[in-house]
Amino acid sequence: MEKAEMIHRSLKEKGHLIMPGVYDALSAKIATQTGFEVIFITGYSLAATMLGEPDFGILTQTEMLSAAQRICSVTHVPVIVDADTGYGNAINVIRTVDELIRIGAAGMFLEDQIWPKRCGHMKGKQVIPLEEQLKKLRAAMEAKKNRSFYTVARTDARQALGLSDAITRGIAFKEAGADAVFIEAPENKQEMREISRNVPGPLVANMIERGVTPLMGPQELRDLGFDLIVWPLAPLYSVAKALNEVYRTLRREGTTTAILDRLMPFDEFNNIVGLEEKYELDKKYRS
Numbered sequence: 012m013e014k015a016e017m018i019h020r021s022l023k024e025k026g027h028l029i030m031p032g033v034y035d036a037l038s039a040k041i042a043t044q045t046g047f048e049v050i051f052i053t054g055y056s057l058a059a060t061m062l063g064e065p066d067f068g069i070l071t072q073t074e075m076l077s078a079a080q081r082i083c084s085v086t087h088v089p090v091i092v093d094a095d096t097g098y099g100n101a102i103n104v105i106r107t108v109d110e111l112i113r114i115g116a117a118g119m120f121l122e123d124q125i126w127p128k129r130c131g132h133m134k135g136k137q138v139i140p141l142e143e144q145l146k147k148l149r150a151a152m153e154a155k156k157n158r159s160f161y162t163v164a165r166t167d168a169r170q171a172l173g174l175s176d177a178i179t180r181g182i183a184f185k186e187a188g189a190d191a192v193f194i195e196a197p198e199n200k201q202e203m204r205e206i207s208r209n210v211p212g213p214l215v216a217n218m219i220e221r222g223v224t225p226l227m228g229p230q231e232l233r234d235l236g237f238d239l240i241v242w243p244l245a246p247l248y249s250v251a252k253a254l255n256e257v258y259r260t261l262r263r264e265g266t267t268t269a270i271l272d273r274l275m276p277f278d279e280f281n282n283i284v285g286l287e288e289k290y291e292l293d294k295k296y297r298s
Contacts, residue, residue, distance in 0.1 A: 013159035014089040014117035021048040022213060027233050032243030034060050036085045040283060043086040050086065052079055053243040054093040055130050068127020072098035072107060080114040089117030091161060096126050101150035108154035118161025120193060121151055123180065131167055131195035132222040138171045141180055145187050152188045163215060164189035169196050174205065181210035191215055191239055196223040200235060207236025215239045220248065
């Protein structure tokens with residue numbers, strides 16, 4: 012079964028999907044081994060881990076594709092990629108879709124911000140005209156040809172233009188053929204109810220800790236009409252906090268003996284990365 016079809020099937024069977032954010036091969040392996048049906052590559056996390064930069068339109072298409080190729084190669088589950096604005100006009104979007112399909116991605120998020128874009132929960136966002144974004148979305152749909160690819164159409168118009176315009180865009184995106192719609196950064200539950208009453212699903216909810224949208228569990232989000240739930244940054248934030256604590260301890264004490272209980276054991280980590288499989292291959296092919 013094509014990976015995009017696996018998303019449709021899993022969503023139909025479960026009624027909702029929780030998609031954790033990943034940003035490299037290791038985080039993708041761990042998320043896969045934990046049992047998630049779909050994983051999501053976040054541009055915010057890629058910018059932070061690859062470049063040490065904020066999600067401010069600095070990450071390039073080449074860098075995103077390179078990371079996505081490594082991630083797709085280590086997991087059997089569908090991978091949806093944050094493709095930002097498609098990195099240009101409709102022609103650039105076509106290339107983005109072709110390249111993502113080539114490397115084995117199951118789908119992408121495509122948004123309507125003016126480039127350079129920024130994180131959906133940051134201030135100062137601007138969006139391109141609706142007709143221009145519809146052309147980019149139609150180009151993405153046509154670029155698939157008869158290949159399976161899950162397209163999530165995102166709008167950041169809630170902050171830039173208001174909720175009504177964001178809903179208008181969401182409806183238009185669905186009519187243009189998007190598999191799912193993502194209206195970024197509603198500010199409260201009432202706005203989310205308004206979105207789900209007017210915009211055909213599946214709908215995406217973006218759960219960012221201490222972000223603009225209130226944090227909720229999956230059942231409450233389902234009750235509000237949201238089917239695809241993205242938790243993009245919790246893994247990154249947890250790793251950043253852990254690194255900060257380990258480095259500070261090591262700098263202060265010169266040893267990790269006081270924090271061993273916070274560190275994954277050597278053998279457990281080697282199991283994650285598949286060391287035993289390499290031992291077996293080494294034994295098989297050793298001269």
